Amino acid sequence: MSHFIDRRSSSKNKSAVNRQRFLKRYKDQLKRSVADSVNRRSITDIEGGETVGIPAKDLSEPVFHHGPGGQREQIHPGNKEFIAGDRVPRPEGGSGQGPGRASRDGLGEDDFVFELSRNEFLDLLFDDLELPNLVRNQLLGTTEFKTIRAGYTTQGAPSNIDVVRSLKGAIARRTALGAPYRGRIRELEQELAARLAQGAPEQDPLVLELRAEIARLKTRIAALPFIDTFDLRYQAFTREPQPSSQAMMLCIMDVSGSMDQNRKNLAKRFFILLYLFLQRNYDTIEVVFIRHHTIAQEVDEQDFFYSRETGGTVVSSALNLAHDIITERYDSSQWNIYAAQASDGDNWDSDSNLCRDILIKQLMPLMRYFAYVEITPRQHQTLWYAYQEVKRAYPHFAMEEIAGAEDIFPVFRELFKKQEA
Amino acid sequence: MSTDSAHPPKATPTGFISTSSEWSFPLLERFDHAIRRIAHNDFGLDTYANQIEVISSEQMIDAYSSVGLPINYNHWSFGKQFVATEQTYRRGQMGLAYEIVINSDPCIAYLMEENTLPMQALVIAHACYGHNSFFKGNYLFRAWTSADAIIDYLVFARAYIAECEERHGQEEVELLLDSCHALMNYGVDRYQRPAPLSLAEEKKRQQEREAYLQAQVNDLWRTLPAGPDPVAEADERRFPAEPQENLLYFIEKNAPLLDPWQREIVRIVRKIGQYFYPQRQTQVINEGWATFWHYTLLNRLYDQGLINDGFMIEILQSHTNVIYQPPFDSPYYSGINPYALGFAMMRDIRRICEQPTAEDRHWFPDFAGQDWLKVLDFAMRNFKDESFIAQYLSPQLMRDFHLFAVRDDDQEDHLEITAIHEEAGYRALRASLADQYNLGSREPNIQVHRVETRGDRSMTLRHFRYHRRPLDDSATEVLRHIRRLWGFDVRLEAVEDSGRVQLVAEA
Numbered sequence: 001m002s003h004f005i006d007r008r009s010s011s012k013n014k015s016a017v018n019r020q021r022f023l024k025r026y027k028d029q030l031k032r033s034v035a036d037s038v039n040r041r042s043i044t045d046i047e048g049g050e051t052v053g054i055p056a057k058d059l060s061e062p063v064f065h066h067g068p069g070g071q072r073e074q075i076h077p078g079n080k081e082f083i084a085g086d087r088v089p090r091p092e093g094g095s096g097q098g099p100g101r102a103s104r105d106g107l108g109e110d111d112f113v114f115e116l117s118r119n120e121f122l123d124l125l126f127d128d129l130e131l132p133n134l135v136r137n138q139l140l141g142t143t144e145f146k147t148i149r150a151g152y153t154t155q156g157a158p159s160n161i162d163v164v165r166s167l168k169g170a171i172a173r174r175t176a177l178g179a180p181y182r183g184r185i186r187e188l189e190q191e192l193a194a195r196l197a198q199g200a201p202e203q204d205p206l207v208l209e210l211r212a213e214i215a216r217l218k219t220r221i222a223a224l225p226f227i228d229t230f231d232l233r234y235q236a237f238t239r240e241p242q243p244s245s246q247a248m249m250l251c252i253m254d255v256s257g258s259m260d261q262n263r264k265n266l267a268k269r270f271f272i273l274l275y276l277f278l279q280r281n282y283d284t285i286e287v288v289f290i291r292h293h294t295i296a297q298e299v300d301e302q303d304f305f306y307s308r309e310t311g312g313t314v315v316s317s318a319l320n321l322a323h324d325i326i327t328e329r330y331d332s333s334q335w336n337i338y339a340a341q342a343s344d345g346d347n348w349d350s351d352s353n354l355c356r357d358i359l360i361k362q363l364m365p366l367m368r369y370f371a372y373v374e375i376t377p378r379q380h381q382t383l384w385y386a387y388q389e390v391k392r393a394y395p396h397f398a399m400e401e402i403a404g405a406e407d408i409f410p411v412f413r414e415l416f417k418k419q420e421a
Numbered sequence: 422m423s424t425d426s427a428h429p430p431k432a433t434p435t436g437f438i439s440t441s442s443e444w445s446f447p448l449l450e451r452f453d454h455a456i457r458r459i460a461h462n463d464f465g466l467d468t469y470a471n472q473i474e475v476i477s478s479e480q481m482i483d484a485y486s487s488v489g490l491p492i493n494y495n496h497w498s499f500g501k502q503f504v505a506t507e508q509t510y511r512r513g514q515m516g517l518a519y520e521i522v523i524n525s526d527p528c529i530a531y532l533m534e535e536n537t538l539p540m541q542a543l544v545i546a547h548a549c550y551g552h553n554s555f556f557k558g559n560y561l562f563r564a565w566t567s568a569d570a571i572i573d574y575l576v577f578a579r580a581y582i583a584e585c586e587e588r589h590g591q592e593e594v595e596l597l598l599d600s601c602h603a604l605m606n607y608g609v610d611r612y613q614r615p616a617p618l619s620l621a622e623e624k625k626r627q628q629e630r631e632a633y634l635q636a637q638v639n640d641l642w643r644t645l646p647a648g649p650d651p652v653a654e655a656d657e658r659r660f661p662a663e664p665q666e667n668l669l670y671f672i673e674k675n676a677p678l679l680d681p682w683q684r685e686i687v688r689i690v691r692k693i694g695q696y697f698y699p700q701r702q703t704q705v706i707n708e709g710w711a712t713f714w715h716y717t718l719l720n721r722l723y724d725q726g727l728i729n730d731g732f733m734i735e736i737l738q739s740h741t742n743v744i745y746q747p748p749f750d751s752p753y754y755s756g757i758n759p760y761a762l763g764f765a766m767m768r769d770i771r772r773i774c775e776q777p778t779a780e781d782r783h784w785f786p787d788f789a790g791q792d793w794l795k796v797l798d799f800a801m802r803n804f805k806d807e808s809f810i811a812q813y814l815s816p817q818l819m820r821d822f823h824l825f826a827v828r829d830d831d832q833e834d835h836l837e838i839t840a841i842h843e844e845a846g847y848r849a850l851r852a853s854l855a856d857q858y859n860l861g862s863r864e865p866n867i868q869v870h871r872v873e874t875r876g877d878r879s880m881t882l883r884h885f886r887y888h889r890r891p892l893d894d895s896a897t898e899v900l901r902h903i904r905r906l907w908g909f910d911v912r913l914e915a916v917e918d919s920g921r922v923q924l925v926a927e928a
Contacts, residue, residue, distance in 0.1 A: 070888050
């Protein structure tokens with residue numbers, strides 16, 4: 001006989017565990033590969049999954065094989081012109097084509113390439129990184145609550161009745177209340193059986209009495225209510241104050257004439273990395289884009305990255321605008337505020353000190369973290385030195401320098417690497 | 422359309438089972454029923470009961486990555502396999518198999534849901550009657566696998582390894598499995614087979630074994646002298662007394678430092694390797710047999726008027742794809758296609774039985790003109806690839822395939838064509854092709870030569886070179902794995918044809 005089974009609905013992720021183990025085992029190689037690909041690829045690709053490669057030789061599972069050399073004879077089909085005794089030159093490269101041996105030794109140095117899901121990719125990308133200075137805003141007021149389960153109660157709304165739990169209680173109650181009757185019934189039945197065994201007739205008054213008593217007790221058991229208000233259990237919920245898990249990300253970029261499209265792209269990569277990273281830590285993120293040359297403007301993403309501006313540079317204008325936006329719209333007791341600033345380091349000479357003062361006095365106390373990246377292959381200018389003073393004053397101010405695309409990810413890692421406790 | 426000449430007169434058409442290409446479970450059952458009737462009654466195929474499971478392509482990829490087993494322990498290498506298969510499939514570089522069939526009783530066959538009805542019929546005939554009867558009849562499978570116990574054993578193995586991971590840590594188990602996998606092909610005793618075991622017995626035995634084995638090993642490695650015994654000292658006895666080719670078994674029984682649970686895992690890998698041992702040696706004959714039967718059974722269905730022309734054409738189209746043999750100079754050439762060779766040989770045997778030529782009578786006097794069913798059945802039961810080819814490859818077939826032999830000798834500048842499909846070359850060709858399927862020449866012959874029981878406890882392995890072929894570079898890596906299992910130094914020596922011994926690697 002044959003037996004047909006439709007397995008299509010059974011789980012199809014039997015290999016998930018093995019896949020995870022594979023990723024875990026090659027985490028180091030994968031991390032390297034992920035870091036490479038971040039620098040190589042256009043930043044928008046990061047949103048999706050990622051194709052990564054591991055050198056095939058790292059993955060090999062060795063077994064004993066014959067290597068090249070020695071003497072071997074192979075049979076091939078499709079002879080057209082050869083006759084026994086012919087000698088033909090050895091084919092080049094052991095490609096396995098033609099009358100050569102099928103090459104096992106010609107294993108390419110190809111990478112073992114495969115696709116990571118977005119989450120796997122981000123896990124690897126941000127592995128070992130953490131948000132510095134992460135103090136979740138504990139709120140005293142009643143700003144944010146989350147409803148969570150809190151066991152069972154005996155009172156509540158009918159819609160919250162937990163059926164299984166209630167019926168379990170009912171069974172227990174019926175068992176408990178019926179126990180004395182059942183014990184008594186057992187005794188009476190034994191007595192009755194003994195009587196009948198002694199040959200007492202059915203009409204014997206004692207027998208009748210026993211039967212009546214048993215019947216009475218059985219009705220008592222039957223009369224126990226199937227379910228009682230006493231049994232009802234309600235799912236209980238409670239509202240728990242939540243630490244704020246919303247973040248505001250402030251992107252500040254210099255769009256003056258000296259920032260060409262290439263530099264803007266580098267900055268963009270950095271901003272997106274930061275955005276993805278924050279996204280993994282916070283439920284909601286709002287992003288505010290501020291671009292500036294001599295005056296600062298709040299703009300949308302498209303304008304931020306792609307519009308062309310020229311002119312000089314006054315960084316303090318952006319910082320002032322940032323401060324205004326925060327005080328107006330983002331209460332720092334409710335929002336975790338992060339800022340990233342990208343610039344080529346140019347600034348109006350006398351403005352740098354002003355920037356320093358704004359940061360130290362006004363902005364930094366509101367910030368979780370402020371990261372400044374300078375995209376320049378040249379010598380530092382006044383802004384860099386002014387910011388170094390800020391850095392000395394506040395540990396959650398960080399500054400790094402980026403020369404090219406290959407620096408972005410290392411710099412990012414440097415900024416957010418786990419702090420040794 | 423059919424070339425079947427030994428047919429009974431065409432049965433009166435009973436109406437087509439279906440003319441649609443959409444399959445449904447009732448239709449599959451009707452096809453299975455019709456094919457079974459023909460297979461069992463007309464051709465006398467002996468099969469295990471079938472368990473036919475329809476799965477999706479994702480599940481097929483899952484099945485691929487656990488080496489076709491329905492259940493297996495967890496290991497990263499299966500994950501790697503999964504990732505690789507999924508990737509090539511998604512990119513369309515590779516189609517998935519239409520079916521996977523497992524040598525178990527009942528015989529489990531997986532059918533892909535994407536297959537059309539004609540394909541499902543083909544696959545049922547191929548797997549559930551072709552492969553199935555081969556599993557049940559072939560001597561290697563009978564000797565080496567226990568179809569009724571394998572699923573139970575896999576359940577046991579999976580649970581045991583999971584338990585070890587819990588107790589001893591996933592990493593440690595993984596390292597051990599890595600090492601065992603490197604030796605998986607060296608876990609067979611070619612000369613004895615173990616008795617089949619049920620799950621319960623296996624568990625009980627495992628516990629007994631654990632206690633007993635440890636005692637044995639401790640005895641072998643006892644370091645305290647049992648008292649002055651000058652005779653024993655003088656008699657520097659060799660261990661092992663005979664060279665051992667079953668490396669995993671030798672390690673399982675004799676490695677000094679393994680814990681009992683580690684020995685059990687070595688044993689599990691050895692057992693599973695052993696289960697695949699017949700499959701590695703019966704590719705041509707097994708696929709040939711199954712292909713021959715799907716072809717024969719479905720042609721009979723067609724002759725009986727159960728399937729229509731369109732149905733049959735789809736089946737034949739797929740059939741001809743499967744048995745295509747590109748010539749050596751084609752870009753698609755990747756060695757001899759076992760389906761093509763096996764199918765051609767089966768058909769050829771039938772031809773020799775039914776319409777023998779003078780040449781066939783000369784070459785195969787013992788079966789030319791006999792009942793083809795009996796001859797084929799005998800061949801299926803008693804041969805593996807190597808012996809099957811050595812016994813049955815006919816001159817006719819060598820001509821059809823235009824076979825020729827090429828010798829590649831690293832001491833010569835040129836390749837030499839040593840034999841072609843002509844009178845003088847038939848025997849050499851046949852011997853050479855058979856040797857190509859000889860496990861002994863495909864896989865390096867490596868044996869445990871000696872263990873220093875008294876000295877540094879090192880183990881010496883010997884590789885007996887076949888036609889001067891050396892091992893490739895991965896040997897050093899494998900040796901490190903052996904060292905991990907053995908716990909002490911391991912040496913690998915190569916023995917030339919001349920008898921000269923040289924040290925190849927050490928770990």
